[in-house]
Amino acid sequence: MNDKTDTRQQILEAAMNRIVHYGYGKTTMSEIAGDCGMSAGNIYRFFASKIDIAEAMARKFNLELYQTYAEIAREDRPAPERLRRVFEYGLTHSYDAIEKDAKILEVAEVLQEERPLFFNEGLAQERIYLNQILEDGVAAGTFAPITDTTFISEMIQSALMKFRFPQLYSLLTLAKLKRELNGVLDIIIAGLKHGVDITAENKR
Amino acid sequence: MNDKTDTRQQILEAAMNRIVHYGYGKTTMSEIAGDCGMSAGNIYRFFASKIDIAEAMARKFNLELYQTYAEIAREDRPAPERLRRVFEYGLTHSYDAIEKDAKILEVAEVLQEERPLFFNEGLAQERIYLNQILEDGVAAGTFAPITDTTFISEMIQSALMKFRFPQLYSLLTLAKLKRELNGVLDIIIAGLKHGVDITAENKR
DNA sequence: TGTCTGAATGATCAACGAATTCTTCAGCGC
DNA sequence: GCGCTGAAGAATTCGTTGATCATTCAGACA
Numbered sequence: 001m002n003d004k005t006d007t008r009q010q011i012l013e014a015a016m017n018r019i020v021h022y023g024y025g026k027t028t029m030s031e032i033a034g035d036c037g038m039s040a041g042n043i044y045r046f047f048a049s050k051i052d053i054a055e056a057m058a059r060k061f062n063l064e065l066y067q068t069y070a071e072i073a074r075e076d077r078p079a080p081e082r083l084r085r086v087f088e089y090g091l092t093h094s095y096d097a098i099e100k101d102a103k104i105l106e107v108a109e110v111l112q113e114e115r116p117l118f119f120n121e122g123l124a125q126e127r128i129y130l131n132q133i134l135e136d137g138v139a140a141g142t143f144a145p146i147t148d149t150t151f152i153s154e155m156i157q158s159a160l161m162k163f164r165f166p167q168l169y170s171l172l173t174l175a176k177l178k179r180e181l182n183g184v185l186d187i188i189i190a191g192l193k194h195g196v197d198i199t200a201e202n203k204r
Numbered sequence: 205m206n207d208k209t210d211t212r213q214q215i216l217e218a219a220m221n222r223i224v225h226y227g228y229g230k231t232t233m234s235e236i237a238g239d240c241g242m243s244a245g246n247i248y249r250f251f252a253s254k255i256d257i258a259e260a261m262a263r264k265f266n267l268e269l270y271q272t273y274a275e276i277a278r279e280d281r282p283a284p285e286r287l288r289r290v291f292e293y294g295l296t297h298s299y300d301a302i303e304k305d306a307k308i309l310e311v312a313e314v315l316q317e318e319r320p321l322f323f324n325e326g327l328a329q330e331r332i333y334l335n336q337i338l339e340d341g342v343a344a345g346t347f348a349p350i351t352d353t354t355f356i357s358e359m360i361q362s363a364l365m366k367f368r369f370p371q372l373y374s375l376l377t378l379a380k381l382k383r384e385l386n387g388v389l390d391i392i393i394a395g396l397k398h399g400v401d402i403t404a405e406n407k408r
Numbered sequence: 409t410g411t412c413t414g415a416a417t418g419a420t421c422a423a424c425g426a427a428t429t430c431t432t433c434a435g436c437g438c
Numbered sequence: 439g440c441g442c443t444g445a446a447g448a449a450t451t452c453g454t455t456g457a458t459c460a461t462t463c464a465g466a467c468a
Contacts, residue, residue: 025421029460039413041462050460155387159363161372168365182403183359187395194398199386229451232429243443248431 008046010036012060015053020101024054024110051114054107062122065093069129079137080189083156086129087181091163095174098166105166127153137192144195152196156188212250214240216264219257224305228258228314255318258311266326269297273333283341284393287360290333291385295367299378302370309370331357341396348399356400360392 014035018027029040029050036043047053072085098105111118130153137143146152162168163181172180218239222231233244233254240247251257276289302309315322334357341347350356366372367385376384 028458040460041414042412044461045411151387152391155384155391158366158384159388159391162362162365179403180359180362183355184363186400186402187356187359187363187392189395190398190400191391191393191395194394196390196394198390199383233431234429244430245432245444246442249441254430 007036011043011046012053012056016057019054019057019107020103023103024106051110054111055115055118057104057107058111058118061097062125065090066125066129068093069126073129073132073136079133079140079142080185080192082133082136083130083189084182084185086126086133087160087163087185088178090126091177091181092174094164094166095177098170105170108166123157126157130156134192143192146192146196147198151198152192159184159188211240215247215250216257216260220261220264223258223261223311224307227307228310255314258315259319259322261308261311262315262322265301266329269294270329270333272297273330277333277336277340283337283344283346284389284396286337286340287334287393288386288389290330290337291364291367291389292382294330295381295385296378298368298370299381302374309374312370327361330361334360338396347396350396350400351402355402356396363388363392 011032015027015032018031018035029043032053033040033043047056068089069086072082072089075082075085077085127150131149134143134146134149134152138146157164160181163177169177215236219231219236222235222239233247236257237244237247251260272293273290276286276293279286279289281289331354335353338347338350338353338356342350361368364385367381373381
């Protein structure tokens with residue numbers, strides 16, 4: 001059993017090494033297999049397809065993200081500050097990763113194309129931490145009461161969509177992005193403090 | 205003088221007819237010229253290049269948009285309602301256009317690729333109407349005072365980025381999009397009513 | 409029996425010449 | 439001169455062909 005996960009890890013690591021260096025398209029299954037001293041066919045006992053390796057890569061990346069989100073959500077700071085820190089960390093983490101290895105942008109693109117639902121998973125996970133922060137903020141009296149926390153989290157994610165897709169922001173510097181992110185958050189946080197009247201059709 | 209603009213209009217119209225039907229890539233300069241009873245070379249006395257025809261198409265589309273924005277901005281309604289109407293109209297107008305002729309999505313893509321700055325023009329134009337509505341709202345006491353109206357307009361545009369690019373939203377139904385748009389606007393409007401504290405670095 | 413290989417298969421990609429298309433411009437008719 | 443054409447040139451796309459690659463699987467090995 002541990003053998004299996006070990007081999008899987010080994011494949012994943014070999015794949016990541018090649019992919020961050022040469023890109024997803026230029027990395028072949030035979031090369032990955034060669035690095036692991038096995039045949040290409042054997043990889044398929046551990047990953048159903050090449051795109052699944054990319055997905056595993058992204059999952060590993062996200063895991064780091066979620067851990068930090070969890071930490072930030074638990075921090076002893078006002079809710080608005082934690083909200084800012086979550087999104088600023090997410091932006092910085094992705095931006096730095098792309099700056100370091102430009103090839104991972106290709107991974108993101110391939111994944112968006114071939115596993116569109118994968119991103120929803122990440123959004124749902126992120127919402128868990130957002131909900132937590134929002135509820136804390138309401139409990140502390142920093143935010144006005146919220147009827148539907150998940151709905152508000154979704155709307156916050158929607159408003160910050162621009163800072164999530166490297167293809168949308170890759171022209172801007174990180175400093176500019178952060179400033180813009182905080183500008184949008186200024187408005188959102190003001191709204192949360194005051195209390196949001198939800199449009200009739202959106203009430204649940 | 206009027207001859208010149210007439211011929212230009214004729215070319216533009218012929219081009220639009222073909223492009224909405226067959227797409228930008230599948231429409232050739234000779235075909236457009238043929239429809240106008242002229243040679244391909246002659247088109248270049250009216251348009252510097254093929255992509256300029258696409259830009260002219262988009263400009264015509266935007267002109268309609270701006271006229272309606274201007275009307276909405278002038279309406280005798282509360283500022284929040286006008287804000288909603290501007291963005292809802294923009295979304296609906298684009299959505300309907302694409303639904304009617306799917307080929308215009310290609311025009312948008314080519315334009316985004318080859319004339320990336322063109323979109324900034326549109327954003328700047330839209331901000332004129334947003335600024336107007338925001339200032340009205342402040343004057344009427346509906347919105348709290350705003351230090352930098354243009355900055356707030358920019359942040360609103362940033363938060364509503366998702367509803368601007370068909371490539372981002374083309375999977376969702378118009379009804380869902382409108383609901384989500386109004387959800388984000390719920391938060392933004394709440395923030396504007398309450399008053400937005402601008403993060404230190406963003407103060408001008 | 410459980411692992412793994414390596415050949416077979418079909419899909420995708422790259423290369424490259426041919427064809428099409430965009431763009432320019434010398435010159436023609438008015 | 440003015441407005442336009444049509445041929446020439448440059449750039450791009452297209453279609454074909456050969457190679458590479460992802461994926462499968464029968465069977466070898468242990």
